[in-house]
Amino acid sequence: MKKEKLLMTPGPTMVPPAVLMAGGEPMIHHRTPEYSQLFRELNKNLKTIFQTQNPVLTFPAAGTGGLEAAVVNFFSPGDRVLCTSIGVFGDRVATIAKAFGLNVEKLTVPLGEAVDPRIIEEKLKEQNYKGVFVTHNETSTGAYNDIEAIGKITKNKDILLIVDAVSSLGGLDLKTDEWGVDVVITASQKALMAPPGLTFLSVSNKGWEAAQNSTSPKFYWDVIKARKAMEKPSPQNPYTPAVSLLRSVNKALELIIEEGLQEVFHRHSQLAKATRAAVEALGLKLFAAPQARSNVITSIKMPEGIDGEKVKKQMAEKYGVITAGGQEDLKGKILRIGHMGYVHEGDIIQTIAALEKALIDVGYPIEKAVGIKAALEVFN
Amino acid sequence: MKKEKLLMTPGPTMVPPAVLMAGGEPMIHHRTPEYSQLFRELNKNLKTIFQTQNPVLTFPAAGTGGLEAAVVNFFSPGDRVLCTSIGVFGDRVATIAKAFGLNVEKLTVPLGEAVDPRIIEEKLKEQNYKGVFVTHNETSTGAYNDIEAIGKITKNKDILLIVDAVSSLGGLDLKTDEWGVDVVITASQKALMAPPGLTFLSVSNKGWEAAQNSTSPKFYWDVIKARKAMEKPSPQNPYTPAVSLLRSVNKALELIIEEGLQEVFHRHSQLAKATRAAVEALGLKLFAAPQARSNVITSIKMPEGIDGEKVKKQMAEKYGVITAGGQEDLKGKILRIGHMGYVHEGDIIQTIAALEKALIDVGYPIEKAVGIKAALEVFN
Incomplete structure (x- = not known):
């Protein structure tokens, strides 16, 4: 199963x-x-x-x-x-x-x-x-x-x-x-x-x-x-x-x-903060400009030599987390994590865990759980 | 319930x-x-x-x-x-x-x-x-x-x-x-x-x-x-x-x-035949011209003095069978029974029973079960 x-x-x-x-x-x-x-x-x-x-x-x-x-x-x-x-x-x-x-x-x-x-x-x-x-x-x-x-x-x-x-x-x-x-x-x-x-x-x-x-x-x-x-x-x-x-x-x-509209917006804000914190703790860069970063989706710049499509595929097929790659000119260059709607803390943790594992799989050196730890700090 | x-x-x-x-x-x-x-x-x-x-x-x-x-x-x-x-x-x-x-x-x-x-x-x-x-x-x-x-x-x-x-x-x-x-x-x-x-x-x-x-x-x-x-x-x-x-x-x-496409068409043909037989046995007239009668829907002319909207309402609210009335110029003048898709013999029988009861309710004299009998003869 x-x-x-x-x-x-x-x-x-x-x-x-x-x-x-x-x-x-x-x-x-x-x-x-x-x-x-x-x-x-x-x-x-x-x-x-x-x-x-x-x-x-x-x-x-x-x-x-x-x-x-x-x-x-x-x-x-x-x-x-x-x-x-x-x-x-x-x-x-x-x-x-x-x-x-x-x-x-x-x-x-x-x-x-x-x-x-x-x-x-x-x-x-x-x-x-x-x-x-x-x-x-x-x-x-x-x-x-x-x-x-x-x-x-x-x-x-x-x-x-x-x-x-x-x-x-x-x-x-x-x-x-x-x-x-x-x-x-x-x-x-x-x-x-x-x-x-x-x-x-x-x-x-x-x-x-x-x-x-x-x-x-x-x-x-x-x-x-x-x-x-x-x-x-x-x-x-x-x-x-x-x-x-x-x-x-x-x-x-x-x-x-x-849930309440304001509570829903706050939840999305927390999901976004946690995701961004995790990404940056892993030494990756956020794609969107600091003032323009959305609370419903986080786009991550792939480091030199790392193909975003491979990371996406690995996360989906090996770790069961479906994310999106870059479209058109951005294909392979970014990874996009949606956190909109029916998404909660546990989903972000699971997603960051999958991201960490996939990055290691494709040869990008990170220390495990560093991203998760940063995310958890936002939620606490 | x-x-x-x-x-x-x-x-x-x-x-x-x-x-x-x-x-x-x-x-x-x-x-x-x-x-x-x-x-x-x-x-x-x-x-x-x-x-x-x-x-x-x-x-x-x-x-x-x-x-x-x-x-x-x-x-x-x-x-x-x-x-x-x-x-x-x-x-x-x-x-x-x-x-x-x-x-x-x-x-x-x-x-x-x-x-x-x-x-x-x-x-x-x-x-x-x-x-x-x-x-x-x-x-x-x-x-x-x-x-x-x-x-x-x-x-x-x-x-x-x-x-x-x-x-x-x-x-x-x-x-x-x-x-x-x-x-x-x-x-x-x-x-x-x-x-x-x-x-x-x-x-x-x-x-x-x-x-x-x-x-x-x-x-x-x-x-x-x-x-x-x-x-x-x-x-x-x-x-x-x-x-x-x-x-x-x-x-x-x-x-x-x-089920098989031909079998599905045949089923619809039987549903239509049974519905038409019931309607005519009840002394009502079919609205569509004989050569043009569809196998997925039967339209019934309402007799003089009988309001199709009332029959429809009675069938829906009292007998739990939803049909359609006439649209635009035909409003009140016809009743339409759809028999397309997931419809079988029992649904037609139930519908005719509701039609019979509704007709009696609105003051149109029919003999009960005459329509049902005619429908059953088609299915047998």
């Missing part, structure tokens, strides 16, 4: 048993009072997690679908938008925006860094943009952006702030309303610790106004239609909702709310 | 316990050998069920997303297409095609009827179309189209035959390759008896050629990108796949293949 592998990736993440079981209940039809009750609860819980009074829409899709929905619902072909990119997912949003004919100006920073809000401020002085796209947490590098600071710049301007929070929501604090974020996109399989297949968007009043004026072709992602169905006395969806996933997510949100 | 309600709707349909449980297994990451193995099996099983050698693509989305994918991948704005409509879902495809700027000619037939293939043949002589959209099974009316006959007309022409098989595939025979269907779209929650949230498209060589030339804006639904990822040595998806739903569908397909 083999133990289940530990899923320390930046999504899909581990799903609590109660969440898995909620998805396994007998099917119900989506035009019944039972479903409306579920959907009503989900919508309420989503608002809590999104820290918003705005409606939060649910689409059966991967998070990338949510990003596409943000592009086609709030903008029209030719609209000038500023797409900030701090990695793969920022690049993806820019590509989607271009695919739908938006006039994209891209603002790219060196990998591992966050966007300097002052640069956004200057850009907005130079040009009129209809929207700014920002990745909250960039899983490809382990860096995150300061949404609060960016929100201060855009809040009272005639511009939409669109935040890709696919890998952050429920792990990093994101005060949607307070910080003035117009559209927040997330997905079910990251810090929300449910199976993949659902994406969610919150939309501010400014966002709804923009949606009324958007001429981009759309049907499936139409947020106005989704909102109308959702605001019926018995809330519904325009098309068949992914009932079992909705149940799973609803259960997961209940668990998060039960 | 209450018994679970019987889900006799045209989707989501009842999910076999083994399929629910497959979706509840611990999460795995989608860039692992375990996932590639699952995806490889799924792709193989999908080909069997689709009766095709063509690649079958999987997207996390409702079936409507699959319809949108068919519009944006194989056509360009301005392309002339013939959208046949025999009900709500045919209308929907036409609306999607218009939303993406296609030049839509709509061919509508009276509700309850199928499209006469000869009319399609004539239309194609009058005009050059790039594609014909046909609904295989129209759940809103209980009628189905003769895809084989339509395929004979389009097969050797420079035109794509696109079939919405969302509610039929796995219940009605659809010989994709033999009948020359270029694109078949289906979804997980109908005859495939899995939870909703996945849509699937098979694409012929003619379809792939058209995809190369399509200029419609697209990103999430891009079939070329999906195919490339799928045909890697370790099959993948461009974006995070809905792992738990994939597992459920794969399990469901295994069950269908184990």
Whole structure:
């Protein structure tokens, strides 16, 4: 008998048993009072997690679908938008925006860094943009952006702030309303610790106004239609909702709310501190810039001559801990440990133990348990 | 303790316990050998069920997303297409095609009827179309189209035959390759008896050629990108796949293949015959035209003065059997009993019993067990 592998990736993440079981209940039809009750609860819980009074829409899709929905619902072909990119997912949003004919100006920073809000401020002085796209947490590098600071710049301007929070929501604090974020996109399989297949968007009043004026072709992602169905006395969806996933997510949100949002953020902060402490105690370098290090994922620079792919493979196959390697240009150069969602102290200890063993296996000399000791000191 | 309600709707349909449980297994990451193995099996099983050698693509989305994918991948704005409509879902495809700027000619037939293939043949002589959209099974009316006959007309022409098989595939025979269907779209929650949230498209060589030339804006639904990822040595998806739903569908397909496709079609035919026999024995009329009656759903005309919504409500709330009412213009006028997927003789008997009791409750005089007797005679 083999133990289940530990899923320390930046999504899909581990799903609590109660969440898995909620998805396994007998099917119900989506035009019944039972479903409306579920959907009503989900919508309420989503608002809590999104820290918003705005409606939060649910689409059966991967998070990338949510990003596409943000592009086609709030903008029209030719609209000038500023797409900030701090990695793969920022690049993806820019590509989607271009695919739908938006006039994209891209603002790219060196990998591992966050966007300097002052640069956004200057850009907005130079040009009129209809929207700014920002990745909250960039899983490809382990860096995150300061949404609060960016929100201060855009809040009272005639511009939409669109935040890709696919890998952050429920792990990093994101005060949607307070910080003035117009559209927040997330997905079910990251810090929300449910199976993949659902994406969610919150939309501010400014966002709804923009949606009324958007001429981009759309049907499936139409947020106005989704909102109308959702605001019926018995809330519904325009098309068949992914009932079992909705149940799973609803259960997961209940668990998060039960723990308390602030407690959940604190737990993620502790997981990150412990992971970073372990990595540095092992003599390795963190990839993300000091001020930009995310609490939901830690990216580790591989030392000269050590192939990150080998370390990853060794950790997975020999020690049962699944992590992620570098993507695109970073392949082999970094190792990424996700610590978002259903992750606790014991998982970090186990992961660091596997990392230590794998490093020794690939010929990198470290002293065993040095990383674990550093991690434990954070938790104590 | 209450018994679970019987889900006799045209989707989501009842999910076999083994399929629910497959979706509840611990999460795995989608860039692992375990996932590639699952995806490889799924792709193989999908080909069997689709009766095709063509690649079958999987997207996390409702079936409507699959319809949108068919519009944006194989056509360009301005392309002339013939959208046949025999009900709500045919209308929907036409609306999607218009939303993406296609030049839509709509061919509508009276509700309850199928499209006469000869009319399609004539239309194609009058005009050059790039594609014909046909609904295989129209759940809103209980009628189905003769895809084989339509395929004979389009097969050797420079035109794509696109079939919405969302509610039929796995219940009605659809010989994709033999009948020359270029694109078949289906979804997980109908005859495939899995939870909703996945849509699937098979694409012929003619379809792939058209995809190369399509200029419609697209990103999430891009079939070329999906195919490339799928045909890697370790099959993948461009974006995070809905792992738990994939597992459920794969399990469901295994069950269908184990029973045998022909046996599954025969079972559906028997379920339909029994339901129709019961309905007629009760003195009620079937809504769909005799030649167009589908084997996956039976639509029943409500007698003068009987409100279908009341019958539906009574069956659901008092007798625990969930059916569907009429949509749009047919609201209150028909009752629809889905018998697709995980449905067997006992479910039909239970449904007819509930129908009989509900009819009596709402004041329609019938003799008890007359419908059940007629149904049993079909099964014997």
